[in-house]
Amino acid sequence: GQNIDQPTEMTATEGAIVQINCTYQTSGFNGLFWYQQHAGEAPTFLSYNVLDGLEEKGRFSSFLSRSKGYSYLLLKELQMKDSASYLCAVRDSNYQLIWGAGTKLIIKP
Amino acid sequence: TAGITQAPTSQILAAGRSMTLRCTQDMRHNAMYWYRQDLGLGLRLIHYSNTAGTTGKGEVPDGYSVSRANTDDFPLTLASAVPSQTSVYFCASSDSPGSTDTQYFGPGTRLTVL
Numbered sequence: 510g511q512n513i514d515q516p517t518e519m520t521a522t523e524g525a526i527v528q529i530n531c532t533y534q535t536s537g538f539n540g541l542f543w544y545q546q547h548a549g550e551a552p553t554f555l556s557y558n559v560l561d562g563l564e565e566k567g568r569f570s571s572f573l574s575r576s577k578g579y580s581y582l583l584l585k586e587l588q589m590k591d592s593a594s595y596l597c598a599v600r601d602s603n604y605q606l607i608w609g610a611g612t613k614l615i616i617k618p
Numbered sequence: 619t620a621g622i623t624q625a626p627t628s629q630i631l632a633a634g635r636s637m638t639l640r641c642t643q644d645m646r647h648n649a650m651y652w653y654r655q656d657l658g659l660g661l662r663l664i665h666y667s668n669t670a671g672t673t674g675k676g677e678v679p680d681g682y683s684v685s686r687a688n689t690d691d692f693p694l695t696l697a698s699a700v701p702s703q704t705s706v707y708f709c710a711s712s713d714s715p716g717s718t719d720t721q722y723f724g725p726g727t728r729l730t731v732l
Contacts, residue, residue, distance in 0.1 A: 513660060542720065551708060551723035552661070596660070605676070606721065608660030 511535045513609035515597050520615045521587055529582045529595050529612045537602025543571050543582045544596040546611065552596055556582070584614075592616045621645065622724035624709050630730045631699050639694040639727050641709030649712045650692040651721065652676075652684060654705040661708065667692055699731045 512534045521527040533541070540559040544552040558564055558573035558580060570583040582595055594611040601607055625640045643650065648669045653661040663676030667686040681703060683695045692711075696703060706728050710721040 551725050553723070554720040557720065598661075605663060605666070606661075608662070610658055610660045 511599075511601065511607045513597055513599060513607055515595075515609040515612045517610070518613045518615065520617060521584075523587055523589060523616055523618050525587050526583065526585050527587060527614065529584070529597075529614065531580045531582070531597035531609060533578050533580070533597070533599045533607075533609075535599045535601045535607055538575060539600040539602065539604055541571075541573055541580050542598045542600070542606065543569075543580075544598065546594045546596055548593070555595075587616050589616050589618070622709055622711055622722060624707075624724040624727050626727060627725070628728040628730075630732060631696075633700055633731055634698055637696050637699060637729075639696075639707055639709075639729070641692045641694070641724055642690050643692075643709075643711045643722075643724075644690065645711060645713075645722070646689060647711035647713050647722075648689070649714065650686065651710040651712075652682070652692070652694045653708045653710065654678065654703075655708060655726075656705050664694065664707075699729075701731045703729065704731045705729060 514532045543555040546552040556571040563572045568585045573580045594613045596611045597609040598606045622643045651666045652664040655661050662678045664682050665684040667673045670689045673684050706726050708726045709724040712721045
């Protein structure tokens with residue numbers, strides 16, 4: 510079966526750095542996505558990785574290791590507005606997205 | 619630009635009744651998708667359409683039907699609602715299903731079936 514694993518919840522302090530991990534087992538791999546979802550809102554796109562390595566976008570970075578079936582999202586200089594759920598999704602061999610249940614990130618002052 | 623709109627925002631529906639959730643996009647995207655999101659679970663694909671005139675079944679299609687008469691609209695119909703269909707429903711679109719383009723989501727419809 511196909512499986513995406515992420516921690517259910519994480520807590521971090523404003524101004525700090527947090528790393529959200531995602532491991533996957535899917536039938537084929539055609540890219541990995543990270544989305545942000547604030548409570549009661551729609552998911553919005555954060556990053557996309559298809560090759561191994563680190564992709565940096567301002568305060569957010571995403572890393573991929575295809576051989577390990579592993580990715581992480583790194584958030585730096587945390588702000589209160591970063592409190593949200595972070596969804597990991599893998600595009601499988603049929604080009605459909607398989608989604609993790611999401612990691613709820615709580616930022617404390 | 620509106621992007622993707624969904625209607626209604628929320629609905630309470632009696633079991634056994636039918637309902638159509640509406641989804642319209644103005645980005646001229648080829649592909650559209652319907653997901654449901656339940657607490658503790660990832661988004662699950664119900665149905666998708668890679669281009670106008672074609673549809674396909676996702677992970678959880680039973681009890682739902684879709685149509686894609688044109689590029690912009692992708693309605694989702696529940697023929698006879700059951701309580702297990704209580705969920706938040708998201709419509710999404712992408713420019714091309716096999717490309718690296720991301721999926722863009724509508725604001726969602728919160729459906730409660732009693």
